[in-house]
Amino acid sequence: MLEIKGLKKSFKAKEVLKNLNFSIKEGEIVCLLGNNGAGKTTVINCILRMIQADAGSILLDGRDIFTYKNKEYFSEVNALLESSVNVYDYLTGWQNIEYFSGLLNIDSGNEKIKTYISLFELEEAIHEAVGTYSRGMRQKLALLIALMSSPKLLLLDEPTLGLDIQSKLSVIQILNTIIKTEKIAVLLTSHQMDVVQKLQSRILILKDGVVHEFDKTDYEDKDLYMVSFIKDNVPECDTVRGSFQDIYQSYYKKYEILEIRKKERDLEEILLEVFHEND
Numbered sequence: 001m002l003e004i005k006g007l008k009k010s011f012k013a014k015e016v017l018k019n020l021n022f023s024i025k026e027g028e029i030v031c032l033l034g035n036n037g038a039g040k041t042t043v044i045n046c047i048l049r050m051i052q053a054d055a056g057s058i059l060l061d062g063r064d065i066f067t068y069k070n071k072e073y074f075s076e077v078n079a080l081l082e083s084s085v086n087v088y089d090y091l092t093g094w095q096n097i098e099y100f101s102g103l104l105n106i107d108s109g110n111e112k113i114k115t116y117i118s119l120f121e122l123e124e125a126i127h128e129a130v131g132t133y134s135r136g137m138r139q140k141l142a143l144l145i146a147l148m149s150s151p152k153l154l155l156l157d158e159p160t161l162g163l164d165i166q167s168k169l170s171v172i173q174i175l176n177t178i179i180k181t182e183k184i185a186v187l188l189t190s191h192q193m194d195v196v197q198k199l200q201s202r203i204l205i206l207k208d209g210v211v212h213e214f215d216k217t218d219y220e221d222k223d224l225y226m227v228s229f230i231k232d233n234v235p236e237c238d239t240v241r242g243s244f245q246d247i248y249q250s251y252y253k254k255y256e257i258l259e260i261r262k263k264e265r266d267l268e269e270i271l272l273e274v275f276h277e278n279d
């Protein structure tokens, strides 16, 4: 679906993208993570053809993105950018949908839009001005509008920034389901590790101008367990290193064991380690 090959981009003497290579398949969410200034927005801007790379190529469905005419390209690629206005406050939710459907030349009365309004739980407020919406509702409306044209590729820059837990979870759930059923390729940037952890996504780390595929299992400590047990009628919990058998044997003899389970490392903690590797 999307292939990025040998992408390079410098701003004056600053080499931001040195040799970027990755691809995204349909129905796949890819989270592009990196420290502030790593170059995530630069990648998105290159894909949106807002800036031209110095070298390398970006292919959509095997075709260089610069061979597409604007209208054709942006009917296949859509973006929800943190920095730009995505919905208009003085229009109602429905008027926004009608306005953007008109621009995209799609029928605002189609079944998909009706289904999305209900899935995004916007039915009750759909005829109210967006200015009265909560941040979560606005974001869901913006996401609905980005999805209603059935793009092949959707770029999401910090889609859950400023949302409360409930709204975050609802956006995550929507993304996890719709992206697979609609077979959309998604490139998402976020600094919110709780969101990244819950998204059914592949993770790429952008560091020093190149991307690395991240596999959480490479960083798991395979011999670390949490043991919950009763000692002198009081529940306690230890973090212990060793094999399951050895830990079981040593606790079994002394205490009533409630549970022994692998201690999972927090994604944020692991990524912090990854971002600072070789610094």
Ligand SMILES: Nc1ncnc2c1ncn2[C@@H]1O[C@H](COP(=O)(O)OP(=O)(O)OP(=O)(O)O)[C@@H](O)[C@H]1O
Pocket (backbone or CB within 6 Å): 011, 014, 016, 034, 035, 036, 037, 038, 039, 040, 041, 042, 043
């Ligand atoms: N138009 C530009 N002119 C000059 N420098 C730029 C331009 N755009 C980006 N940069 C520089 O390129 C680097 C990467 O910026 P970019 O915005 O892509 O990072 P980012 O990973 O998106 O950061 P953040 O997480 O803070 O949004 C930064 O050092 C930035 O100052």
